[in-house]
Structures are given as structure tokens and as C-alpha cells.
Amino acid sequence: MSELGRIVIADDEETFLYSTADLLRKQGYQCDCALDAAAAAELLRANDYDLLIADIKMPDNEELEFIQGIPLIAEDMPIILVTAYPSLYSAIQSVQLPVVAYMIKPIEFDELLVRVQRSIKIFRGFVEHKRAEEALREAHEELERRVGERTAELLKLNEQLKREIEERKQVEKQLRQAQKMEAIGTLAGGIAHDFNNILAVILGFTEIALNMPEDTRTQHWLKQVLKAGERAKELVQQILAFSRETEQERKPVRITPILKETLKLLSASLPATIEIREDVAASGTILGDPTQVHQVLMNLCTNAAYAMREEGGVLTVSQSDVELDVEAAARYPNLPPGSYLRLIVSDTGHGMDRAVMERIFDPYFTTKEPNEGTGLGLSVVHGIVQSYGGVITVDSEPGKGTSFHVVLPRIDREDTPKAETFAPLPTGNERILFIDDEKMLVEMGQEMLESLGYDVVALTNSLEALETFRAQPDRFDLVITDQTMPHKTGAELARELLRIRPDIPIILCTGFSEIITEKQAEATGIRRFLMKPILRREMAQTIRDLLDG
DSSP: OOSSOEEEEEOSOHHHHHHHHHHHHHTTOEEEEESSHHHHHHHHHHSOOSEEEEESSOTTSOTTHHHHTHHHHSTTOOEEEEESSOOHHHHHHHHTTTEEEEEESSOOHHHHHHHHHHHHHHHHHHHHHHHHHHHHHHHHHHHHHTTTTSHHHHHHHHHHOOHHHHHHHHHHHHHHHHHHHHHHHHHHHHHHHHHHHHHHHHHHHHHHHHTSSOOHHHHHHHHHHHHHHHHHHHHHHHHHHHHHTOOOOOEEEEHHHHHHHHHHHHHHHSOTTEEEEEEEOOOOEEEEOHHHHHHHHHHHHHHHHHHTTTTOEEEEEEEEEEEEOHHHHTTSTTOOSEEEEEEEEEEOSOOOOHHHHHHTTSTTOOOSOTTSOOSOHHHHHHHHHHHTTOEEEEEEOTTSOEEEEEEEEOBSOOOOOOOOOOSOOOOOOOEEEEEOSOHHHHHHHHHHHHHTTOEEEEESOHHHHHHHHHHOGGGOSEEEEESSOSSSOHHHHHHHHHHHOTTOOEEEEESOOSSOOHHHHHHTTOOEEEESSOOHHHHHHHHHHHHHO
């Protein structure tokens, strides 16, 4: 066995396959290459390896078909998945496989090397653990055989060979959990990229439609689509924040409008057997994030509805301002006296026993049927409430329903509603080169920019865009490009364009990227870095800021 590790690389893209193998060999790894799934499977059966690096789709297999069969060929083999075209399907399916990392081409070698080192280290730890566990099992059997001769000594040792096994199992569980959360963070990025591209199309065409001749009912519906799309955009940021444990920007937020919106959404989807009762006795304000507050309320209410799905019942949501003195605050763990807002979400469902209540906020714990829940909902709620300096408690009894109590610090300030902007959008007549590999986004982008008065050349291929620019570099006043594209990424294309014409203003757009950050983009000469979906006013203002400079 190679001192650093033995790796199989399976990919039908020869350039990536052999260049990656050569780079890893220079680091001291032993690498074997396979251009198709059959060759990779033969290597795995014939030899002991520490890691598999594989493309999601191989020429002789359907998407993920080869990866799904790996546990039967090489049990516990860690897998690093690579792909040039991430999809929501592959991201979700990968969570259920022994995948330790999900990487999107083009891949930074330093990042790949870190993941290779970490994966092999953990895998070898698992192998050593299994060997140790087998040795412990054999020793345990031997000790039991001799129990009659040395009972007292064997009992002592037995309690100890048990403590060690339990400790090792706990370590293994923690390692697997840490690895799974890292994979979820990467997968969340892939999902965010796809979802933001979809939202960009929805929001873009909605804004264009809103500028058509006015029809009152149609305008109202389109504004609702736009509002829901903006909420979805914020939710994607929440997913990324949760998976990467980043801090969210907080501001004064009134709970009442969010509560009413949540109940309105729920009422449209709940069966007639479930009655919703609302008791809002205050309009308190907290310091938080509106989307996170919506997430807390929606999780608690949908869980309550789930508990009543068979026999129906009453869902009650109440809100009140409370002043907790020393004695009242002592009823809640680690809560100081002060001004608070209290939310209570109650149901008349089947209730919970003590054992379930003790685990209800644990990540991945769920009482729902398979494919009906992830076990993350209440753990996310618990995390949000704690991060706000509040507490969440639960009262329940089998057959008598459940009540969740959320207590959050209240502030005196009121949030200032975001005023609708009626000022005319800034327009122009300059020529813009627009590039995105998604055909619908190109169509939407061209329509949006032309409606603002610009002369637009829209392309779906980064290489074609480079040649078009190279042929007439002074023809264009500004370039807008997507980041994740085949052949050349947006950042690579921008570097080429700036070599040809250093003064050309470039806007880089992305649904999500771990390859380049805003600071890195600016360091290469890119003027602006925008996250999809980009609203029409934001794009219009950004363009004028750059062109008027």
C-alpha cells in the first residue's frame, strides 16, 4: 500500500483524468486510471484502494449508475464525485451514497488535494477501527471462554474491551456526521446554483411582463409571483447560510405580518379537517431575519398539521408581548429577565411521549415515515431561536396534542417597510455583450436589456463570445457574463477579454460559485460581482454606474 494512499480515477475526459493523476502522483499518491465504469470496477475488485474519484456519468453507464454499485464492489469506499454539469437530481441522490465530496469542474487542484488527504485519513481510520473492533471481538470471545477460571478479572476487562468499543463507535459516528455535513454544504451550493438560475428566469420574465400594457388583475398576479420569487431567493441564501454556519444580517422585524402570511399560505394547502385559529394580541418587534422567522413559523405549523393529518383537529397560533421578572424567567433555561415576544403553536394531534420529546431537536431525528421528513426542521428552528438569544420549549402528552413555546427578546424599534420604488429605471443606448450558457437566461437577459434601450449581442458559448469580442473589441461598451459555463468560466473569459482591452467594464453573474469570490473577481479586473437572480432595477442601476463611471 502506498504510504500516502492508492486512488482510482474514473473519467471519460482524458485531459482531466491523466492530468489529475499526474498531479496526485507528484504528491506521492499511487493512482490508477479508468476511462469507463467497467475498467474502474475491475480495478476496484482486484486491488485495495483508499479512494475513488469519479465522474457522475460514465460512457458505459447512466448518470450515477456506476456510483450506486460501488458499495457492492468495495464496501465503505469513500467517493469524490466530479461533474461539469451539476444537477438537483445528482445532488439529492449523492447524499444517500458514500460520497464524501461533490466537486464542480473546473476543479482547483489545491482544493481537491485537501479533500483527498482528508478522505484517505478518515477512511484509513475506519479501516483501523474495523481491525481493532475485530480484535476486540476475538479477545472478548476468548475471555468469555475462560470466564469460569478468572471471573472477577474477566468482568473487569469486559466492562473496559465495552467502554473502548463505545468510545470508538462515538468517534466513528462523529467523523461520519462531520463528513456528511461538509458534503451537504457542497451539495447545497450545487442546488443553489441550479435554483438561482431557475429563479433568474422566473423573476426576469415577470419583471418584463409587469412593464407590458397594464391589466389590473394580471399586474396583481405578477406582483405576487415577483414577491414569492424574492422570498425564494432569500431562502436559497438561508440554505447556504445553514450549511456553512454563517451569520445572517439582522434588522428590526415585526412578527405579525410574517405570521399572517404563513397562516395564509398554510390555509390553502391544509385539508378541511384542520381548523386554524389565530390569536395575535401584540405586534412586537424582534431583531432578526424575516426569512428565518418565516422558516421557524412554517416548520412549527407544518409539524403541527402533520400530527393531525389522519383525524383532523385545531391548529392554534398565538402571539403576545410578555415581561419576564426573575421568577418568570427562571422557568426557561438560561433566559434573563426582560421584555420578550412569545409565540405558541399548538395542535390537538397524537402528541409525544417523554422519549421522543427528549430527542425532538436532535439533527436527523424524525418520527415521520421514510421520504416524508429529513429530521432537520426542528433542529434548524432550535438553532435560529438560540442564535436570537431566545428559547424554545415543548409540552406534549400522548393523545392530548402538543404545544411549542418560542420566547424571543423584544426590542422597541419598529422595522421600516421597504418602500416601493417608482422612480424611472436608468436606461441607455450603449452596446452590451451578454453571455450565459442557459438559453432561457440569454433570451430573458436580452429582452430585459433591450427594454432598457441597449443594443445587445447575446451568446450561449464563451468561446464564441471571446472570438466575437476579439474581432471587434471597440464595438462593445460593456460585457455581462455568467460564471459557470463549459469551455471557459466567466472569470477565465474576463481575463482573456481584459488582455485584449483592459478598460472594458465587465459584470460577472453567478447562481453560486465556490471557485471565485467577489474579492477575487475584483482583483482580476472585473468591475461588479452579482448574485442571481438579479432584479431588473439592480441590473439597470449597476450598468449605469459602470458606464457613467
